[in-house]
Amino acid sequence: MSNEQNSVSDILEDNTYKYGFTTDVESETFAKGLNEDVVRAISKKKEEPQFMLDFRLKAFAKWKTMKEPEWPNVHYPRINFQDISYYSAPKQKKVLNSLDEVDPEVMRTFEKLGIPLDEQKKLANVAVDAVFDSVSVATTHKKKLMEVGIIFCPISEALKEYPELVEEYLGTVVPVGDNYYAALNSAVFTDGSFVYIPPDTISPMEISTYFRINTEETGQFERTLIICAENSYVSYLEGCTAPQFDTNQLHAAVVELVTMENAEIKYSTVQNWYAGDKETGKGGIYNFVTKRGKCQGDNSKISWTQVETGSAITWKYPSCILQGDNTSGEFYSVALTNGHMQADTGTKMIHLGKNTRSSIISKGISADYSSNSYRGQVKVGKNATNARNYSQCDSMLVGDKSSAHTFPYIEAANSSVQVEHEAATSRISEDQLFYFESRGISRENAIEAVISGFCKEVFKQLPMEFAVEAQKLLTLKLEDSVG
Amino acid sequence: MLEIKDLHAGIDGNEIVKGISLAINKGEIHAVMGPNGSGKSTLAKVLCGHPSYAATGGEILFEGKNLLEMDAEERSLAGIFMGFQYPVEVPGVNNAEFLRMAHNARRVSAGEEEIDPLDFDELLSEKMKTLGMEIKYKERNLNEGFSGGEKKKNEILQMAILEPKLSILDETDSGLDIDALRVVAEGVNKLRTENNALILITHYQRLLDYIKPDFVHVLSAGKIVKSGDKALALQLESQGYDWVTTAN
Numbered sequence: 001m002s003n004e005q006n007s008v009s010d011i012l013e014d015n016t017y018k019y020g021f022t023t024d025v026e027s028e029t030f031a032k033g034l035n036e037d038v039v040r041a042i043s044k045k046k047e048e049p050q051f052m053l054d055f056r057l058k059a060f061a062k063w064k065t066m067k068e069p070e071w072p073n074v075h076y077p078r079i080n081f082q083d084i085s086y087y088s089a090p091k092q093k094k095v096l097n098s099l100d101e102v103d104p105e106v107m108r109t110f111e112k113l114g115i116p117l118d119e120q121k122k123l124a125n126v127a128v129d130a131v132f133d134s135v136s137v138a139t140t141h142k143k144k145l146m147e148v149g150i151i152f153c154p155i156s157e158a159l160k161e162y163p164e165l166v167e168e169y170l171g172t173v174v175p176v177g178d179n180y181y182a183a184l185n186s187a188v189f190t191d192g193s194f195v196y197i198p199p200d201t202i203s204p205m206e207i208s209t210y211f212r213i214n215t216e217e218t219g220q221f222e223r224t225l226i227i228c229a230e231n232s233y234v235s236y237l238e239g240c241t242a243p244q245f246d247t248n249q250l251h252a253a254v255v256e257l258v259t260m261e262n263a264e265i266k267y268s269t270v271q272n273w274y275a276g277d278k279e280t281g282k283g284g285i286y287n288f289v290t291k292r293g294k295c296q297g298d299n300s301k302i303s304w305t306q307v308e309t310g311s312a313i314t315w316k317y318p319s320c321i322l323q324g325d326n327t328s329g330e331f332y333s334v335a336l337t338n339g340h341m342q343a344d345t346g347t348k349m350i351h352l353g354k355n356t357r358s359s360i361i362s363k364g365i366s367a368d369y370s371s372n373s374y375r376g377q378v379k380v381g382k383n384a385t386n387a388r389n390y391s392q393c394d395s396m397l398v399g400d401k402s403s404a405h406t407f408p409y410i411e412a413a414n415s416s417v418q419v420e421h422e423a424a425t426s427r428i429s430e431d432q433l434f435y436f437e438s439r440g441i442s443r444e445n446a447i448e449a450v451i452s453g454f455c456k457e458v459f460k461q462l463p464m465e466f467a468v469e470a471q472k473l474l475t476l477k478l479e480d481s482v483g
Numbered sequence: 484m485l486e487i488k489d490l491h492a493g494i495d496g497n498e499i500v501k502g503i504s505l506a507i508n509k510g511e512i513h514a515v516m517g518p519n520g521s522g523k524s525t526l527a528k529v530l531c532g533h534p535s536y537a538a539t540g541g542e543i544l545f546e547g548k549n550l551l552e553m554d555a556e557e558r559s560l561a562g563i564f565m566g567f568q569y570p571v572e573v574p575g576v577n578n579a580e581f582l583r584m585a586h587n588a589r590r591v592s593a594g595e596e597e598i599d600p601l602d603f604d605e606l607l608s609e610k611m612k613t614l615g616m617e618i619k620y621k622e623r624n625l626n627e628g629f630s631g632g633e634k635k636k637n638e639i640l641q642m643a644i645l646e647p648k649l650s651i652l653d654e655t656d657s658g659l660d661i662d663a664l665r666v667v668a669e670g671v672n673k674l675r676t677e678n679n680a681l682i683l684i685t686h687y688q689r690l691l692d693y694i695k696p697d698f699v700h701v702l703s704a705g706k707i708v709k710s711g712d713k714a715l716a717l718q719l720e721s722q723g724y725d726w727v728t729t730a731n
Binding site: 426431434435436437438440445454 | 531532533534554555556558559560565567570571573574575576577580581584585588589592624641645
């Protein structure tokens, strides 16, 4: 038995949050607090056009009249929004001519995280926009994308270079007053990514954004806007990590996607924000995110895939508005909670057009003392004839102190709709692992096999490297929670 | 091959096996019989390294190595196979994939390269044909929704793939109808060689009509109270366990 002790403690060592370091860079950070002057100062700092300031002020006015939502199945002390700094940026020269001018400390941070930013090396055929605290620090492969007419840049840059595009679409999927956190984001967001795929274009590479929160008392409010024109396709990846702090950091992002006729956006996320201390639950990110896509043109498609493994609290419902006829929306999710994590996540599929289809595959894994809720809404409008939805929500419990909850809501306003819902709960047990071990298979491989079996339908949606990474991440996180 | 010396073992501090000694050579089949609670299953679980069962005294040597210092994974890799009484269901894990993982774990531990999936499929098809098993066993998930008989057949398939030196079949006959029993027993017989050995743990003698043991041991209250050949099993069948347990 001594061997087993060794291997478990080895793995435990691996299992400490390896992204928990901070980077020592000189940064410019606003004093804590939020009022209209702060909103104006952010806009001024970023030299934004007037419409953007108006957008922010409208959102801020709206936010002040709103209340934090209390319906999610999560519990945490009230956030003091005056105790957060709303702008923090690594100090650097105003305009960067090349990646060489990025603060080497910042570059090293991303290297440590395994994100290749060095355009010269072109290691991976993936274009990356790296967002450090509130500011985009590096965007790779821009030129190559521009050759086919694809715009991929920080949203702050898009506001300067392509203001009419941003103005046309920003807030059209998630209106400024949509919900409490979206309103806050609309008022104070500092950066994020902007992607425009012109008509008849298949993006020659995966496009990705990598988010990093570095400063302790800064909130990260990024904004992503992706527009995919007629007959075009893009696959977009998003990754997130943060250092370990005893205090909680707020991450309130908004992502808006728009597809025109026959276009398709595939959006994949592997979220591994710091989840707080496993034993005490102290610290960790509050991940309050609004993600929504609109299938505006006929025959278009939006697909969300998420692997949520981090954050102290997750509140997130990547959704699709199926406005065009024959449009389809997909949601594939694996949400893992362990330690004292709480997740309330799911999706909304709003069917407005005729013959619209949506499918929802949700896999929740809860271990230790964590709580994992699926919340999903399928809403079919009266003109959405022949709409179809298939939902499958499975939960897996590890140990006997965790909990899983399912809250499906279905609303259909016409009678030609077909809706199917399946749900199942299973358990990963010591007996299962022993069975594998008794066949000479290591405990680690056993957990990996059981978890990847459970998450099969979701993992196969992810780009290859992401799928491998996601599977490893889940295995490491669960290694010491089972038995 | 296997030498058990004055083994004491139990679960949660309760001693159930109270001094068993037994030697098994290659090529031999030993049947361990006994009434419920006599320690048969505890013996099986201690042999395969179930973490809930602990040896409290004595020793077990497998090919000269101290088995009690090895965990379940190492014992399997060393060539011990346990056919479970109640094989666990593992939803989502494909049966053929599972078999390939197990087969590869053995190859890697022997310093060989992992088998190519296509080659493995061929190997698996061959073994399944030998055992007379339907193709569905490849496609289904590991024991998920299997009937009692299907689960036991699947255990024998695993045994065929792993080619163990010593197999312990724990109440493999329980819950099987006569047809399933025959298929399972024929499978076991086909896997016999002069180099491997078998321990059959069973309550009833009917399994022994199909798999002929060289030795029969009767367990009572954690000890072997009588050993003999096949005739002993028949005698037990006609006279009941009281005959041996009271005779001592």
